[in-house]
Amino acid sequence: MSTLKIDNLYVSVEDKLILKGINLVVNTGEVHALMGPNGNGKSTLLSAIMGHPKYRIEKGSIFLDNIDILALSVDERSKAGLFLGMQYPTEVSGVTNADFLRAALNSHLEKPISLFKFIKQLDKEVEKLKMKPDLAHRYLNEGFSGGEKKRNEMLHMNLLKPKFALLDEIDSGLDVDALQIVSDTINEMRSEHFGAIIVSHYERLFDLVKPTHVHILVDGKIVKSGNQELVTKIDTEGYEWIKEELDIDIINESI
Amino acid sequence: MNKYIEIVDDNIKTDLEYYLNNQELIFNIDNNYNIDVYLKNISYSLIMNFSESINVNITNNIDENNNKIVVNYTIEDNSVINEFFLINNDGLDIEYYKNISIKNNASYECSCALFNENNIDYNIDISLINDNAKAIHNVATIASHNKKYFNVKINNIACNTIGLLNNFGVVKNNGELIFNGIGDIKNGAKNAKAHQESKIITFDENVIAQANPYLIIDEADVEASHAAAVGQMDEEQLYYLQTRGISNNDASLLITYGYLKPILKNINNEELKHKLEKIIEDKVLI
Numbered sequence: 157m158s159t160l161k162i163d164n165l166y167v168s169v170e171d172k173l174i175l176k177g178i179n180l181v182v183n184t185g186e187v188h189a190l191m192g193p194n195g196n197g198k199s200t201l202l203s204a205i206m207g208h209p210k211y212r213i214e215k216g217s218i219f220l221d222n223i224d225i226l227a228l229s230v231d232e233r234s235k236a237g238l239f240l241g242m243q244y245p246t247e248v249s250g251v252t253n254a255d256f257l258r259a260a261l262n263s264h265l266e267k268p269i270s271l272f273k274f275i276k277q278l279d280k281e282v283e284k285l286k287m288k289p290d291l292a293h294r295y296l297n298e299g300f301s302g303g304e305k306k307r308n309e310m311l312h313m314n315l316l317k318p319k320f321a322l323l324d325e326i327d328s329g330l331d332v333d334a335l336q337i338v339s340d341t342i343n344e345m346r347s348e349h350f351g352a353i354i355v356s357h358y359e360r361l362f363d364l365v366k367p368t369h370v371h372i373l374v375d376g377k378i379v380k381s382g383n384q385e386l387v388t389k390i391d392t393e394g395y396e397w398i399k400e401e402l403d404i405d406i407i408n409e410s411i
Numbered sequence: 412m413n414k415y416i417e418i419v420d421d422n423i424k425t426d427l428e429y430y431l432n433n434q435e436l437i438f439n440i441d442n443n444y445n446i447d448v449y450l451k452n453i454s455y456s457l458i459m460n461f462s463e464s465i466n467v468n469i470t471n472n473i474d475e476n477n478n479k480i481v482v483n484y485t486i487e488d489n490s491v492i493n494e495f496f497l498i499n500n501d502g503l504d505i506e507y508y509k510n511i512s513i514k515n516n517a518s519y520e521c522s523c524a525l526f527n528e529n530n531i532d533y534n535i536d537i538s539l540i541n542d543n544a545k546a547i548h549n550v551a552t553i554a555s556h557n558k559k560y561f562n563v564k565i566n567n568i569a570c571n572t573i574g575l576l577n578n579f580g581v582v583k584n585n586g587e588l589i590f591n592g593i594g595d596i597k598n599g600a601k602n603a604k605a606h607q608e609s610k611i612i613t614f615d616e617n618v619i620a621q622a623n624p625y626l627i628i629d630e631a632d633v634e635a636s637h638a639a640a641v642g643q644m645d646e647e648q649l650y651y652l653q654t655r656g657i658s659n660n661d662a663s664l665l666i667t668y669g670y671l672k673p674i675l676k677n678i679n680n681e682e683l684k685h686k687l688e689k690i691i692e693d694k695v696l697i
């Protein structure tokens with residue numbers, strides 16, 4: 157079993173403090189749903205864990221087992237077993253999916269994968285995700301529809317087999333069929349060797365990918381944790397009740 | 412049919428007919444050939460006259476010790492000339508001057524892959540002198556520890572002529588890269604088209620990078636455009652590749668490779684396309 161432990165994390169972006177003391181422990185075998193109103197720090201948390209250069213760690217620590225994640229570069233974090241599925245995957249013109257994925261896969265392996273084995277593996281995953289067969293030869297995310305981009309993120313996750321996946325609104329912009337495919341992919345990954353933090357606004361994703369834990373993030377802090385009932389309550393009632401229950405004045409004082 | 416021209420220290424070896432006129436070395440090409448040209452230390456001007464309705468592929472290899480090269484082509488009606496331009500070694504500075512005249516319905520396409528370590532001053536002047544003449548000129552280059560200047564001019568002189576320029580470059584390590592793209596549409600060249608695109612990525616701050624588009628238009632009934640961009644490597648792209656485990660260095664190489672590769676889509680000849688792809692791969696993804 158592996159553990160991702162975030163301790164008293166403070167993060168700022170362009171001198172604005174966004175995360176104000178996040179404490180979160182995720183074990184492999186668990187799926188943590190992270191919910192909360194827009195602009196309260198959910199994506200910031202995932203980006204900070206992955207190491208986006210724009211996000212500055214002011215205080216706190218992140219450990220993957222005994223590895224100090226904050227001491228690692230972005231690529232080293234990936235190799236340590238972290239994966240970030242992005243809300244808006246970047247387009248990279250001129251670099252084909254196949255070239256990119258092979259470079260990515262090889263960076264995780266001690267011995268490079270043979271071309272034949274790589275193509276076989278890629279073809280299998282592409283078919284499973286019901287992606288267009290010419291995907292390997294297309295430039296990375298260029299001209300992809302929103303749904304294709306998200307499925308491509310799932311393809312990366314499948315090939316890289318991380319210990320922990322951080323999935324940022326992986327369900328946004330997906331039609332019903334694509335949502336099913338993405339959910340199936342995450343569910344197939346679920347095991348005692350895989351954990352996830354999933355950011356989403358919608359119950360429909362968490363109906364398909366049942367979280368073991370649910371957290372609400374407001375104003376840079378996890379203000380409430382619970383189980384799936386919390387998802388249903390938010391879906392029907394929104395976030396206002398949380399603000400009332402927790403007394404919004406207290407949150408304002410801490411700014 | 413494969414032919415060759417090899418000139419080393421002004422010694423001429425070739426299986427093509429030629430004659431010398433003062434310092435001009437003249438070839439009259441009248442058949443469908445693939446011609447490999449290898450030049451090393453040449454003081455002649457190289458003149459090639461392509462006759463009507465032929466299809467010729469030229470691969471130019473320029474070796475070290477050339478410091479000035481002058482080349483003139485005349486392309487007669489309905490002929491298609493594809494050229495590939497490559498400098499092999501990292502020797503002396505090179506000055507290159509080329510004049511091309513293209514006649515009725517003829518077309519000329521040239522792709523330059525210049526990743527050598529020496530300075531280069533590359534000048535080409537293409538004239539579309541009769542109706543429906545067409546020219547495409549592509550450059551993919553890296554200026555690293557050296558200066559590379561490209562002056563590419565296409566003159567639309569007649570009706571329905573098409574001139575396209577594509578310049579893609581990367582500058583790093585105190586390098587200097589200047590693209591001057593000039594489209595000159597003369598009066599009377601109705602329905603002429605002149606389009607150009609220049610893009611440069613800079614890797615570090617101590618470099619000089621310029622993409623200067625010029626369009627000189629003296630005719631109302633034309634279609635012309637230019638796009639020029641000089642910018643740094645996209646941080647978000649670098650980050651994205653790194654999140655998948657690719658190191659910063661490998662990620663920049665992949666992006667550079669991807670950046671130069673769109674030049675390939677402008678090349679119609681499949682064999683030359685593969686050749687150039689291989690060169691970019693070898694030079695960039697070391």
